[in-house]
Amino acid sequence: MQTALPLWFEITSIVVLCVVLAADLTLAVKRPHVPKPLEAALFVGGYALLAVVFAGILFWMGDGEHAGQFLAGWLTEYSLSIDNLFVFVVIMTRFAVPVRFQQEALFAGIIIALILRAVFIVIGAQLIENFSWIFYLFGAFLLYTAYTQAFGHHDDEGQKDNWLTRFARKHLKVSDRFNEGKLRVTVDGKRFFTPMLLVILALGTTDLLFALDSIPAIFGITQSPFIVFAANVFALMGLRQLYFLLGHLLQRLQYLKYGIAAILVFIGVKLVLHALHENQVPFINGGEPVSWAPEIGTWASLGFIAAAMVVATMASLTKMWIDRRAGRLLAEQETRQENAISEADAGGERPH
Template sequence: MDLALPIWFEVGSLVVITLILVGDLLLVIRRPHVPSLRESSLWVAFYVGLALVFALVMLSVAGGEFAGQFLAGWLTEYSLSIDNLFVFVIIMARFSVPRKYQQEVLMVGIILALILRGIFILLGAQLIENFSWIFYVFGAWLVYTAIQQVRGDHGDDDDKDSLIVRLVRKRVRVTDEYDGIKLRTTIAGQRYFTPMLIVFIAIGTTDLLFALDSIPAIFGITQSPFIVFTANVFALMGLRQLYFLLGGLLERLEYLKYGIAFILAFIGVKLVLHAMHANELPFINGGEHIEWAPEISTWTSLGVIVAAMAVATIASVVKARADAKKRGHTLSDEVPHFTED
């Protein structure tokens, strides 16, 4: 289905979104602090509400199919962003980033994620437009990623630096102490890089890896670059506040990775079915379309995504509460919350 959203709506939306992002960035720069639980909750609710309002506006402007694609794409990207956030938590702990600097680090991570995803969206859109068989590749990659998601454990590698980080450590003089959010500092007349450089590199490589997963996933829901980009932006909005809101709870969402893996596998299968339906490869069915391959609707995808995340989250919370009860505590007792400094 060819999407044709009104140009005025696309341009106007991008202008408003840009202003909101710039405003959020200025707040971090002008008022650096550790958000309280209440402040974080209000901001997360604001950004979620903003995404839902955007979906309603899209519904009124362009119809239910467009709004459904945005919602399904936003929920998919939001779930992947939470997984991305989990890795941010590990990076912060791994490099002992002081809490008062974490907001700035998260903002840099979100900006890097937006830039990288924007690049991958442009590349993905060009590939889809010129090579319909790329859906086979995207689908296979997502199924593979889903398998790795189930088999892998974030905690297994939290004490290991990436190859890029190890190379930087070998070739660059890095101090042991932070100097605010500065990348360079002076000690005894000598210039050194601070550990913040390593943190930014670690977050940047993480963003790159997640962009490789998230962009093929959302292209399995919609082929509109505008919807793909706005779904990513709304998914990343409020991620910084969500980090402080969830606190230690992320570590207790044990089954979250299974829900995300199921979503990735589902979209991967959907992409392969779509590729079969639009097949042009000469060595598959003689280059003819495979008519019996079913096309999964946007609303079916939305239902599967919501159900997968709901089941994974509820199961995780139930298990976390049961485990806390065995230790003679409540879940709220064991989850640290950030407060104003």
């Protein structure tokens, strides 16, 4: 049986997690620099280890169900955050944001993401508490999102201005230079916004769209607002360093979108089955109602989510290795042909 977590533990955990996240983001402002691969890897690995330790604390304070729900929720949110990073790369490239200012933009994007997800968690928890049929809508939405993730024009995301960015371009005075990452500058006595404002607006509206996907997904794993929020905070930890660690490698992970789509399908089906399970069917001849639909356990969910991400990542890396090897072989073949032609020219004849 699942044991309720103490209220003091939940409040203390949320405060500590927010302080850790705030300290990480403060580094982006106090020490603006591009993290080297080793530094970024240490931060990402450290935050991942911290998530595993937190799961162990949940196991000790509550039970294995709490720990399993957190790990499954964290992996789901983390995978969706990695997908979010892909769009961040596109936005940064499209606006030509200098590398030294990208940390500030990511800082603002992560803060907006945290606020939006907190709002959606509160709304989602209230909907679930008052309307049991909302799981049908969540499930259907995730199935649709999975389809667009796998077969939609994912590469086009972030390539064009959305309505908010277009509104800002039309109604605000925006300069052409970033001016050391500031939001506003004075040019010839006139006040202008810098392109950094447009970047932040683009990142913020992207976070809004991803929050619409991620919150229903994690509520398919757990209905505990505390675990949902904790998983989201851990997913945002180290996201800034992960951006610089992976960089444009994200664009080469060709099968990542299919792994994320598989996770969304799995959770969507899980939500629908959960809704059918809750809507019990009474016996024909009277008696107690029965729940006929099966429920997917937390540990089965954790296993599927982890397997989907591992398979998608390994398949993408294998495809990269095959393409790179094929490119080297083609280059070697072209070099041999050029050498043969040069030798034939030197000898007064050309190869047939």
